[in-house]
Amino acid sequence: MATLNDVAKVAKVSISTVSRVVSGSDLISKATVERVKRAMDEVNYHPNAVAKSLANNMRTKILGLVLPRDTYGVYHNQFFMDAMSGITKCAQERGYYIMNAYQGKENNHTSIRDMIKSGWIDGAILTTVEDDDQNVKYLEQKDVPYALIGTTANGKHAISVDNDNIKAMDDVCQMLIDKGLRRLALICGDRKFIYNKHRYTGYENALDRNGISVDDDLIVVCEDDFMHGYNAMKKLSNMHIDAVVTTDDILAFGAIQYMNERNSNIPITGFNNTMIAETFCPHLTSVDIMAEKLGYEACRMLIDRLENGQFDDKRMKQVETMIVHRKSTESIGSL
């Protein structure tokens, strides 16, 4: 690998001159810039990032990315892959690299702490946060800048990016109400997750605004999986309802399964716009939570903070969601 020195020799200038050309300084004559550039081509020079970092007060332009130790469910895999894509897209634009770490204290997976101790990273992005999160605690303590996706930050230096889940569910309900459907059932996942709590609120808001009373018999709260969706639908099946909204595609799939078995067919919606929602019948109307955008924005805000050097303010950004309309809300039926 060619170094500054090699270029300097060929161009017959000092290494600082070459360094200046590389960093695009404008206090250099056109002539030498030309000469140096030709020399760089000749020896095939590429700046060495390791040496640069050492000289630059240890700024590596590498960010640590925290992923979940276990993936749980289809949606989650897709979410993390999409978020990663957005993150690296932004990182690439800003000249940063992403290094992978995993949540949790087990020592059989790379952790963000190791990266910080060894000085590899300038900051961290968390895609997954536990209650009383150890990583957050550590990052705060070490004053390492970080950004969170999908969770309200509790750390005092946190940057976070999330959907407006209240509005998202409100929009879904309004869309159905606009079709003339008024008796909306809700299948809601575990409310220990903030997003489920917010989606629940969104449902209430939409009904209230439209003068529809919230009927507790039309609401089932359960765990976030297929069978619970199925059972929830079973419970709802003897109610008079016009449509079903759910807080997760997987719940919707369970509910659809039950309806299919009964040859019944009510408009239904999901959340997360998983790939199965595109392929399985009936094609499910679902809310796209824009995972890629969430990742992109988290990364962008973190880099902004790193480069502006303001570590004191807490910031929170909301990313718009989008309803993807499919067949499951086209036909209008009633149980």
Next chain:
Amino acid sequence: MATLNDVAKVAKVSISTVSRVVSGSDLISKATVERVKRAMDEVNYHPNAVAKSLANNMRTKILGLVLPRDTYGVYHNQFFMDAMSGITKCAQERGYYIMNAYQGKENNHTSIRDMIKSGWIDGAILTTVEDDDQNVKYLEQKDVPYALIGTTANGKHAISVDNDNIKAMDDVCQMLIDKGLRRLALICGDRKFIYNKHRYTGYENALDRNGISVDDDLIVVCEDDFMHGYNAMKKLSNMHIDAVVTTDDILAFGAIQYMNERNSNIPITGFNNTMIAETFCPHLTSVDIMAEKLGYEACRMLIDRLENGQFDDKRMKQVETMIVHRKSTESIGSL
């Protein structure tokens, strides 16, 4: 951040002594080792990886991980997340870090070339390889060690890890034949993918060995998606068959959908053991391709090569698959 110097001052030794203690040299008296260790604790010393790399002839112990530009389908997300998990697990054990890159030449995603040029990585792991792959070409040309997952390597220095797809499908068929099912239909994905070609061969092998003639009318080759699985099953529906084997869960799901609509019910198997295979009805018997293990082994072999410095031999390792038995092959029916 504390440096060697800080420790040296506290312990009242030279920095080379501290360096020796850190690297576990044994030519040092017990007494000083003790003293230095206490000093390290006192100032909370952690070796700086950037400086270490610079001094160590640019070995960073970072590996580049190439991911697909677009994820396509549920299975794929799960595959990559699992492979990543295995990779980082191994990397952690060996003291390496993983940096993310993306396939393809578009400049809106970090590429492996940038990482190599800037000197960040010691080697690369490719989870996805295109025909006439640009990354492989570049890695070969630059003599950067690399490992491939799930594809036969064509590069002369390549290390690769893959399933034995011939045997995997052979096992599936044998399992069904052992249940007394002899007229096995095959729904096979696009044979431009080597794994599909191999699974096809495995099907033929099993039938041959059991003295069952391969009937072309029982074989449908199609693209790897839900609708093609559905249509394939439609074609097969007027045949006399005992069971259906497929090369991908998604094909099986399509086929099941068709059967459900007809209230028919034949034993069926998938491939990839996706999470949907666990949740959707009927619970699908599927081949687990051990994505995490594939990732782990690729990483292990790459690091072995990096540390042994042998760059000349081509190596290929096969990872065992496993049939996950579920309800879809319990009931024995016939169309």
Next chain:
DNA sequence: GTGAAAGCGCTAACAA
């Protein structure tokens, strides 16, 4: 056993 000193490739004063 331990220390002094050179050097890894680069940046950033300070001089000229």
Next chain:
DNA sequence: TTGTTAGCGCTTTCAC
């Protein structure tokens, strides 16, 4: 406009 020089934190000869 350009060159000289002193580090960044660590490893590694080479002396003692």
